[in-house]
Amino acid sequence: MTVFALALAQFVASYAATTMTVAVSAIAADLGTTVLGVQTAITLFTLTMASLMVPGSKLTDVLGRKRCFTAGLLVYGAGALLASAALGPGLLIAGYSLLEGIGSALMIPPIYILVTVTSKDGTTRARRFGIVSGAGALGAAAGPLLGGLLTTWSGWRASFGLQVLLVALILVLAQRIAEPAGPPRRREFDVAGAILSAAGLFFVVFGVLQAGTYGWFVSRADFTLGGVVLLPAGGLSPLWVSAGIGAGILTVFFTHVRARERTGREPLVPSSLFHDRVTNLGLLTQHVQWLVLQGSFFVIAVFFQQVRGYSAVETGLLLTPATIGILGASAAAGRMARRHSPRRLIRGGFVLTGTGLALILLLVRAGSGVASAVPGLFLLGAGIGIMLTASVNLVQSRSTNAAQGDISGVSRSVSNLGSSVGTALAGSVLAGTPRPGGTSFALALATLAVAAAAGLVAALLLPRQARTH
Template sequence: MYKNMRGRPGAVLAAVSLAQFLVALDMSVVNVALPAIRSSLGFTPVGLSWVVHAYALTFGGFLLLGGRAGDLFGRRRLFVAGLVAFGAASLAGGLAQAPWQLVAARAAQGVAAAALAPAALAALTVAFPEGPARVRALGVWSGVNAAGGALGVLAGGLLTGYAGWRWVMLVNLPIVALTLALAAAVPADVRGARRDRLDMPGAVLATGGAGLLVLGVVRTERVGWSSGATLATLGAAAVLLAAFAAVELRSSSPLVRPGLLRSRWVAGANAFVFLAAAGQFAAFYFVSLYMQQVLGMGAAATGAAFLPFSFGTVAGVALATRIGAGRSPRASLVPGGLLATAGFAWFGLVDPAGGFVSDVLGPSLVASVGLGLCLGPVAAAATTGVAPREAGTASGVLNSSRQLGGCVGLAALATLAADRTGAAATPQALSAGYALALQVTAALFLLATAVAITVLPSRRRAVPAAPTDLPAPAGADIETETEGARS
C-alpha cells in the first residue's frame, strides 16, 4: 500500500523541483524591477518596499499552517491548489494598475507558496525512502532551489530591461502550467486519522505570531529596532508564539506535535537552517550592494555576477550527493558549513579598492560550494525518521525556520552595517559596513556548523519519529514504519 503512494519518482522529482524553483524565483525576481515598478504604478518609497515584504510576510506567516494542512487534507490536493493560486496571483500582479493591487497579488503569492513549498518537500520525502535515493533526490531539489534564488536576480534584470516589469510576474505562468501537468505524479495523499482535525486555535496563534514577527523585523529598516512600533509588534509576536506553544502542549491534534521537535534530527536541522539563512539572505543583499554602490556595476551586470555562485552551489550539491550516500547528513553539513564560513569570511575583506575577481568571484566560488554541500543534507536531516503523515508538518517547520532566519538576519545585519557606515555614504564607509555584516555572516555559518557537530547524531537511525500520541490512519502506520526501518 505504502509503495503505491510513491507515484512515479522521476516525475514527482520534476514536479516538486519546478515548484520549489517557482517559490525561490519569486523571492528575488522583483528586486531589480522595483525602480521600474515605482515609475509605472506611482509607488511611494515606503510603499514600494511592500512589493517585497508582502510576499515575505504571508509566506513566513502561513508556512506552519500550510504544512499541517497538507498532512490532514492531502498533500497532492494542497500542491495543486497552491499552484493554481500562485498562477492566479501572478496573473493579477502582472495586470495590476494600482500599487495596492500589486501588493495584494504579492501577498496572495506568499500564501500560495506557503501551501506549495511544504507539500512539495513532503511529496518528495514520501516518494523517495530514506537512504541514497532520497539523498540524490534532495540533491536535485536543492540545486534547483539554489538556481531559482540566484537566477531570479538575473531574470529580473533581463525581463525588466527587454520585456517590461510586468513579466517578472507573468513569467510564472508557463512554469505553473508545466508543473500542473506533472502534478498527477505526486504520491497519493496520506491523510490523518478520521478524528484528526486542524488545530484552529494553534493555526491562528502560529500564523499571527509568525506574521507579526516578520512584520516587526522587516519594518526595522524604516523605523529602527528601538522604536515603540517595533517593540510593540515584536512583543505581540512573542506573546502569540508563547500562547501557541501552550496550546500545542494541550491539543489532541496539534499543528506541530511537540514530540516532533524533540527529535535531534529535526531540532538540529532547523537550528542549522535558521542560522545559515540569517547569514545567506544578508550576504546576497550586501554583496549585491557592494558590486553596485562600490564597484559601480550596473543591475544587469550584478545579476550576471551571481551566476558563478549558482554554478558553485550546483557543484556543491553534486558533491554532497556523492558524500551522502550511506552516511549521516552531518558528513556533508560539517565540511560544507566550514567551507561556507571560509567563503563568507573572505567576502568580509571587501574594500573600496577591491575588484570583481578578488572580492566577489573568489569568495563566491568557495562560499557557494560550501552552501551547496549543506542544502540537500539539511533537508534530509529535517525529515529523517519522520513518519509520512507528518512529512508536511516537518517540511513546513523547515521552511519556516529558513524564512524567519532570513528575515531576522537581513534586518539585524542591515542595522549593524548602517551603524558602521554612519552618515557618510562614501565608498570607504559603505565598504566598512558591508564588510562587518559579511564577517558576522561567516560567524553565523560557523555557529551553524557547531550545531551540526553537537546536536545532529553521527549516524542515521532509521527509526521513524512517529507520533505515539495520535491515532494512525487505518493500515498506513505499520507499513510506513516498516519501510522506514528497511531504509
C-alpha cells in the first residue's frame, strides 16, 4: 500500500507536467487569454517546481518525511481545485503554476526518500523504484492522451478535477504509511541557502526554456520586457544571459554552503555530496535520461501532429509502445537488480535507447504506416525504463538514511532540469529549421541520439564496484 500511494503521487505530478500541452487552445479561449498566456502558466509551473525542489527536500529533515509528503499533497490538491474553478488566467497561474508547483516540490522528494528507507534490501528497493519510476514515466506519457480525452469529452477543467480526486485518494492511502525512525529533526533551516539555490535554479531553467523560442546562440527575435527591447534579434540569445545570472547566483550559493560548514552550521546541501564520483556520474545519467525521454516524446508528438495531421488523442495512442516498454522494464526492475549491477543496467539502457532512436530515424517517414514506429518506440521506452530505475537506485543508495533528504532534492532537480533541456533542445532544433518537415524532425532526433551517446559515455565511466548504504 505504501508503494502504491507513492507511485500514484509520482504519476499525478508527472501527469500535471505534460497534460496541459494539449489543452492550451481550449483554456485560452475559455479564460479569454492568449495561447502565450497559457504557455506562460506552464512555464511558471516548471520553474516553480524545479527551483524549489532542493529546499522542499531539505524540509523533510525539519518537518519529517511523511508530514512533508502530506503537506505537499494538500498544497497540490488545493492548487488543482483552484485551477479547476479558475475564471481567468490569474487564478490559473495561482492554482496550477504556484500551488501545484510548490506542492510538487514538497511531495516528490519524500517519495524517493520513503522508498529508500522503507526497503529492507537492495532488490526490494530496486523493485519499488521500478514501480515509482514507471508510474512517473506513465504519467508523463499519459498526460497528452488522457488530457486530450478529458478535454474533448468534458472540457479542460476535468483534467484538474481528476487530479483533485487522485490527491484525495492518495491522502487516504498515505495514512497507512509507516515511516521508520529517521535522523534527529533539524530545527535550523538554511533560509539564505534556500533563497540562493531557488533563485539560481530559477534563472538557469528559465534560460533553458527560452532556447526553444530564441535559439541557443544567436537570438532569433527581440527579447523584450515591458515593451522594452533588452536583447535585439541577431544578438546573444537570452539563454546565456539568464543562465549566466543563474550560474552566478549558484556560485554564491556554494560559497555560502562552504562558509556555513566552516562555522559548524548545517547548510541546505552539504558540499560532500558532490565529492563522490559515482553519485556525480549517476546524477549525470539521470539528467540525460530525462532529456532524451521528454525531448524524443516532444519531437515524435509534433512530427505526427504537424506532418501526418494526427490529433492529440491519436498521437497519445501512437506513443503507447514506448509506454509499454517503460512499464515492462520498470516491472522487471527487481529481477534485473538481482542479476545485474546498476552500472550494467544503465549501460544497457542507453544502448537500447540509442537503438530505438536509430530505428525511428530509419523506419519512420511521412508516408510510412503506423507500425513503422512501433519497434523503435518500444526499445526507446524499454531502455529509458531500465535506466530510470537503475540510476535512481544507484544515486539514492550511495547516501546514508540521514542524507536522503539532501540527495533526493538534488536528484529530482537534476531530472527536472533534464526534462526542461530536452524539450528546449528539441524545440530549438525544430524552430531553427527554415522549412519544417521530415528532415528537421530527423535532425532533432539525431541531436537527442548524440545526447544519449554522451549518457552512455558517463555510464561507461562508472566504476565496477560501487559502495552502497
